[in-house]
Amino acid sequence: MRLTGRCLVASAVLAVAWPTGAPVAAAAPAAGEVVDCLAVTADDPRPSTDLASAPLAAMGLDRARAWLQRSGREAGAGVTVAILSSGISRDAGLPLGDGGTSVVGPGPVVDPTGTVVAGLVAGPARSEDLPVGIAPGAELVDVRVLDRQVPTSDGEQGPSARALAEGLAHVRDRLPRADVVVVPLQVEPDDRVREVVSDLVGSGVLVVAQGGDRPADAAVPTDRLSVLAEQRPGEDAGPLVTPASVEGVVAAGPVPEEARAPLSSTALDVVAPSEGAVSTSLVGGTCSVGEVRSAWSAAYVAGVLALLRGAHPEESPAQLVARLVGTADGRPDVRSPLTGAGQVRALAALTATPGQVADDLDAVFAADTALPPPAGVATAPVAAPDPLAAAREQAVWWGLLGGGVLLLALLLRPLVRRAG
Structure with a gap:
């Protein structure tokens, strides 16, 4: 059973305080109850859950963290992750750094999407055995580019290419350093967005974007999405969803079995689970991520890339992406429109050797790794070796030589007769 933040308020302090005239206090939700992160508002009590985050176990984060600890590294330490979304609540207790901005004007954060994404990337652990974010050592930069995913009142701004381009330009021009940029939203194809994203990728920034969700409100007839x-x-969301379709962007989607109606997209690179995820609410604490979205998958993929960036600072962005894609559990050389190269695996990506993955994304596996041809694809038959090939080749040469001698004799015969 899922309960909203307000539903959990009215169950604790009642009759004892009433006769004395003391105010009735709102009780915080019990740790074992499931509170949906998207239902918690700024007026609700801070939720708390002791449920383990299922996707972290599915991606092997426990073993990845153990490997990092043995190596003397903190998950995501020294890495900056910029989040372009609905804003990150200052009450959430997340590791926010300087350099953030809002391109939609001032005002409180009302949409929890950006805060939930931030928690999935770098939310602090509740205990040694109950992590929240993948890379809690990372520093977050808040770049607010919308008010709500679906505006509910006049003056609120939803996702737009103009605001996204402005936010991306802020990251490009004004942030001293951004290692990873995550865009958990989608807009129509836009030249300005494509240009700024290409600039970021060209400068060595790892850009992750959601692979695409079905629009929550498709009532606007001019919206190509x-x-x-x-x-x-025959659906292909690849050319339509920006910035996931921009070259060099890592497009992340949900695991198809978890999604209600996953998009089919040729732009998809990898998938990450999110069902049963634990993140941070607008008022802090921990809560459960209910509705499956590719935004949550993009957050997790950005978190894994933050791990890779911190653990392998000497490697290029292309090499880090090759680690991510080349160690996924699918076929990087034969992408699926529903899963890309497959589900990310944190430990495999961290520990892969240069001989296992290549920095050329067109050839993710090394040349000495033999891969079978894809099923159903016709291949040219390979001729069996000919044991008499060498003898035949010699016979051909002797034949050519004999023929040359005979031709020369015929040409010289008239001259010999005259001389006689």
């Missing part, structure tokens, strides 16, 4: 509202045969 509205065609994705319903699943259709």
Whole structure:
């Protein structure tokens, strides 16, 4: 059973305080109850859960962290992650750094999306055995580019290409250093967004974007993304979803089995689970991530890249992406429109050797790694070796030589007769 933040308020302090005239206090939710992060508002008590985050176990984060500890490293330490979303609440207790901005104006954070993404990336652990974010040692930079995913009142701004381009330009031009940029939203194809994202990728920034979700509100007829509202045969969201479709961007999607109606996309690189995830609410504490979105998958992939950036500072961005993609549990050389190269594996990505992955994303596996041809793809037959090939080759040469001698004799015969 899922309960909203307000539903959990009215169950604790009642009759004892009433006769004395003492105010009735709102009780915090019990640690074992499931509170949806998206339902908690700024007026609700701080939630807390002792449920383990299922996706972290599925991606092997426990073993990855153990490896980092043995290596003397903190997960994500020294790495800066910029989050372009609905803003990160200052009450959430997340590791916020300087350099953030809001391109949609001042005002409190009202949409929890950005805070939830931030918690999935770098939320502090509740205990040694109950982590929240993948890279709690990372520093977050808040770049607010929308008010709500779906505006509910006049003056609120939803996702737009203009605001996203402005936020990305802020990261490019004004942040002294951003190692990873995560964009947990989607807009229509836009030249300005494509240009700024390409600049970031070209400068060595790791850019992660959600692979795409079905629009929550497809009522606007001019919105090109509205065609994705319903699943259709032969669907390809790849060319439509920006910035996931920009070259060099790591496009992340949900595990198909978890999603209600996953998008089919040729732009998809990897998937990450999010069902049963634990993150941070607008008022802090910990809560459960209910609705499956590719935004949460993008957050987790950004967190894994923050681990890789911190653990392998000597490697290029292409090499880090090759680690991520080349160690996923699918086929990096034969991408699936639903899973890309497969589900990310944190430990495998961290510990892969240069001989296992290549920095060329067109050839993720090393040349000495033999891969079978994809099923159903016709391949040219390979001729069996000919044991008489060498003898035949010699016979051909002797034949050519004999023929040359005979031709020369025929040409010289008239001259010999005259001389006689």
